[in-house]
Amino acid sequence: MKKHHLPLLLMLLPATFSQYGCASKSNESVQLSESSQENGWVELFNGKDLTGWTQINGKASYKVEDGAIVGTTVMNSPNSFLATDKEYSDYILEFEVMLDNDINSGVQFRSISDPAVMEGRVHGYQFEIDPSDRKWTGGIYDEARRGWLYPLSLNPDAQSAFKKGAWNKARIEAIGNRITTWMNDVPVASVVDDMTPKGIIALQVHSIGNAEDAGKEIRWRHIRIKTTDLKQREGHSAFVVNLVPNNLTEEEKAQGWRLLWDGKTTKGWRGAYKDAFPAGGWKIDAGELQVLESGGGESVNGGDIVTEQEFDAFDLQVQFKLTAGANSGIKYFVTEKENVKNASAIGLEYQLLDDARHPDAKMGRDGNRTLASLYDLKTSEKNQRFLKPIGEWNQARLIVKPDNTVEHWLNGIKVLEYKRGSEEFKELVSKSKYKNWENFGEAAKGHILLQDHGNSVAFRSIKIKELKAI
Incomplete structure (x- = not known):
């Protein structure tokens, strides 16, 4: 069906059809997809399988379930990553995430996995996902490299943005040497750094040390990226960690x-x-x-x-x-x-x-x-x-x-x-x-x-x- 016919078709749908079930979620997905295309957004996850993604490091499992990528923790494994097959430089990345309350996770961006460096270990910028009492979700960690770049001790007002047991919307803006993060539309971290201008995006399942943490799940969905006509969202006035001398x-x-x-x-x-x-x-x-x-x-x-x-x-x-x-x-x-x-x-x-x-x-x-x-x-x-x-x-x-x-x-x-x-x-x-x-x-x-x-x-x-x- 051609795109310009879709609005007319939706207007002809009976009210009860969209109000009470059946096709409402499907129609919503179509409308979101159209909106994404019109605004320059590209879906990184098709909602059906792991096309465009490859697992590197670790033994955690990744699967698709109910339109989401599900990562599951396993014992005796280092950090695991499901990475994009492509590298990206300047972009805005958005995704939704939900996870069990007693595990830690993250999303790598502008990161590297090179067999010639640390035997291919993933390293680089990470958007922290932290449901613990520390509440550092949205902070920026430099995985396997410099450690914490932006702990949320620098922006305590953002510590309550993440909601346990619910879907949370994350946004990463990596434009030039400025990196900003958002959680549920709350501004979180602001870093200026020029160490790594491009790299992979990867979904982390963290290693675990206790057997009772095996089988815990992290879910990601609605993963999309915008690489053209980039503009920083206004309203981010948090403390800036500027690493450019x-x-x-x-x-x-x-x-x-x-x-x-x-x-x-x-x-x-x-x-x-x-x-x-x-x-x-x-x-x-x-x-x-x-x-x-x-x-x-x-x-x-x-x-x-x-x-x-x-x-x-x-x-x-x-x-x-x-x-x-x-x-x-x-x-x-x-x-x-x-x-x-x-x-x-x-x-x-x-x-x-x-x-x-x-x-x-x-x-x-x-x-x-x-x-x-x-x-x-x-x-x-x-x-x-x-x-x-x-x-x-x-x-x-x-x-x-x-x-x-x-x-x-x-x-x-x-x-x-x-x-x-x-x-x-x-x-x-x-x-x-x-x-x-x-x-x-x-x-x-x-x-x-x-x-x-x-x-x-x-x-x-x-x-x-x-x-x-x-």
């Missing part, structure tokens, strides 16, 4: 972010207690602001550097890369009023440290000199799963709210919180090396400092958003 997107600018370091010059920075940037000890190379190795010791080479501007309430992001055994820090509320006699300037400190190799990790109290801790005052609560190895880039985030609540974050996870000037804070100071500094850490505003502790450390993608009281 020293870059700001229009979305970040609209949210109030600006670069605190331009990635090329010393503009906006100077030496602590100095009028100019240090003549030595620091180097700008390939978009990195590097502390040069000087054999250890505070400020013995170039010395600390500080922002020319002072800040009170702010949200700060800094990517940092440590070398083996390195020690450094990000200090804030630095006033330069204290006489430090050529030592590091005084201020609150987000500790940067190789915990496994540097002796400072075992000093202080209860680990309060370890990575991401409030140095010598409060210990960060880190999960090793979210740490990048020494020599790779980690992301520090430091939030100082107008009410003086301070948060330390590491790779998208909050690891510490306190309130400046509170009784708890004063008690911590009284037990620290700063106990003799009057009103330590309570200045109304101050500089942000990057520490030269004599070890080779690199910084990049330094961004700030100033916060105002609501």
